Structures are given as structure tokens and as C-alpha cells.
Amino acid sequence: MIGFSVKQWAAWAPGLVDRDAWRAWASAPWVPSGTETPALQEVPAMQRRRIERLGRMAIQTACWCQEAEESGVPLVFASRHGDVARSMELLEALAADEPPSPTTFGLSVHNAIAALYSILRRDRGNYVAVAGGRATVETACIEAASLLADGAPEVLLVVYDAPLPAVYADFADEPDAGFAWCWRVGPVGAEGDAVALGWNDEGGADDTPAALPHALDVLRFLLSGDPSLQWRGDGTAWHWRRNA
Template structure:
């Protein structure tokens, strides 16, 4: 299986990496982002902005930067391997103490909350979805985008984001997990303007060795691949090998 598409525009945010030039420099010498910064998210009125937590601000900021102001009604895909799991942990701890749960906190803990908040603040009434697909979350997001393009959408907004896992899940951490978010405005392969990319999926080759220890989370490896401008990226997840390739 192979799909082809065009990245018409991209944006990304992580602590200390807040401009396109900073991200291009990072792609030449990558490292896991770290720090306590949060996007200003000045596009959102203060009353609404107060409801959006740190991870949500990162994801929504990149979406605002990437989606053209006049581009209303296009579908969008929000994808995160873990989502805001820290919020869920806080709710569970409150339950264990027999405390009353905040309905607002519960509503913001579900996996599609950030996508819903973006649709509300933008006044979007079109199709959106939120997904989690383990190690292949970025790939699943682009497969969904390809399906939406195939159904006739001129573009799809794809937002990929994740946060550090709470310490209670430390034993399950299998890759670096810095706060980060990126967004791609995805268009059909014949668009002409943008970065042509292909994504394939197949069986894991018999000669595939043991992967090296990860320096970056896979979602940031995918962003680094895009910014590199050439070459391929191979990723094995759940018994399948994915291959990203520049040029389709």
C-alpha cells in the first residue's frame, strides 16, 4: 500500500522551538525539546483561552498558524499517542480521595477535547476526528487524511501532538516524550505547490534488525523527515513497516 500527498504548509511548536527557522535548525541537529514554555495563543479570546491547557495550546497554536484564515469547512485530524493523560490521572486521584469531580475537567480529559475546542474557537462546523494509534499514530493520521482527500476534500488539516507521561506510567515509557505539536496542511498529490510525500506500508523485511534506542519520539522523527527535504524514513510498529519518502 502506498499513498501520495502534498504538504502545502507546516507549523510546529515546542519549548524553545517557536519559529520555522528554529525548527529547520533543529532538524539539522535534532534533540528532545525541553522547557516550561507555553504558546501565547493570541488568536483565541482570553475567556476561551483560559479553558485550554498547555498541550491544547500547543496543538491549537500550530493549527492556527497552518490553517489559512479563509479556509473554512475543511476537515481536520487531531492525532496523539497519549493525549492529555495527566488530566485523566488527576481525575482518578480525585476519585481515590472521594472528592467531587469537576465536570469541566472531565470534559477536557477525553481524547477529542482539543479537537473540539479548536472547532469551537474557530467556529468550524465541518468534519473532524481525533485518533490514537500507538507507535504508528502519525501514519494513521495521514491515512485518515488520504481517505478524506479521496472523498473530495481539497485539503485536510493534520495536527499531531503529545506530552510527557505522568510518573505513574514511567514503566510504560518506551520513547522520549517531550511536549510538542506540529500541523500539516495536506493536499492531493497533484497539487503542485508544496512538498510531495509518499507513505507506504508493508510487511517487516526478514533482514530487519533491532532498532536503535530512540533519541526522539516517532512523531518528531516524522517532522524531522519532512524538514530534511529528501530521503526516506522507515518505522516498524505492530508488525508492519511504514516508509515515508520524499517525492511521493
């Protein structure tokens, strides 16, 4: 069992661009859809042009959660699929016997968005990018809790994903959505919403696909005030509790 406090949060998805909208969504959730892109006004235009939509979503929520003058706060960036659209560009180029773009390759790797964020802020602190299958959110929270246990006063946790390209549709096991959210987490006892996460191997099949992507369901749990969230994924039973 791990625990931490969510001191601040931010989220972005098409049609959900402020905190009041997200709180209303948590009471009656739906799968976000659309092609809108965050304005990301915190980033100069010349640098903003290099950032694709998925990166803009993730970096926008991180900018909202992290104070402009801060540096050195450990970062955990978590995405189940990463920037798979860029990966498809590379694969299509190879299939067409064309040379893949070095820029596209460099920005397709899983830590690219976290690296871009640290470069934009000129921040040389610790950052890590994780992917943990269906349990990517839980994996990221364990990483954040480990950093807190090692003495970090707080950690910035950014979770983000985008719809899969159509060629991967047969492999989808949850609703597709483009979204990003960020939690600023501190140790147990800090200000904010206290959250505990436990897990065990109880055997049995994974949960059937829910009405939301799992990462959005975890955000809904935080915002809705629900006392708990039970979920099974990748052979593990996960138990979320509030005020634990």
C-alpha cells in the same frame, strides 16, 4: 501506499517557536524540554484560560496553518496519549474518594482539543481525533489521505503530545517531549512537498527507541530534506518517501 502533498507546515515546542529554528533543529535534532506555553494570541483571553498547555500547543500550530477566514476544511487531530494529565486528575480524585470534576472529564476525552478548536473557529466542518499507538502519525496520515480520496481539496493534520506523568515512566518506549506540529495537506500533484507512505507486515521486533519521539522524527524527515525514513512499530514496517 498513499501519497499527498504537504502544502504548509507549522510547529511549536519549548525553545522552537519559529520556522528558522525548526529547520536548524532538523539538521541537528534534540528532544525539546521545558515548561513554556504558546502565547496563542489568536484566541480571546476568556477562552484561552480554559485551554491547558497541550491544547494550546496543538491549537497554536493549527491557527498558524489555517487561514483565519477559512471554514469547512476537514481536521485530523492525532495524539498518542492525549491530555493524560487531565486523566490523572480524575483518577487521583477517584482514589481520594472525591467527586471528579465534570469540566476536567469533558476536557480529558480524546477529541476535546479538536472540539475546542472547531468551537473557537465556529467551524461546523468534519473533524476526527485519532490515536494509533506508536504509529499514531501514520494512522493520522492514512485518515487524511482517505479524506482527500473522498474529495476534500485539503486536510489540516495536527499531531501533538506531552510528557507522560511520572507514574507512567515504566511504560515509556520513546523519549518524552511536549510538542505539536501541523501539516496542511493536499492531493498528490498539489503544490508543496510530495510525500508517499507505504507499509507492510514483515514480522520481527519493533525498532528500538530512537533519539526522538517518533512523531518528531517524522517532522524531522519532512524538514531535513532526507529522501526516505524507514521505521517499524506495532508489528508493521513503515516506509516514508519524499517526491514520490
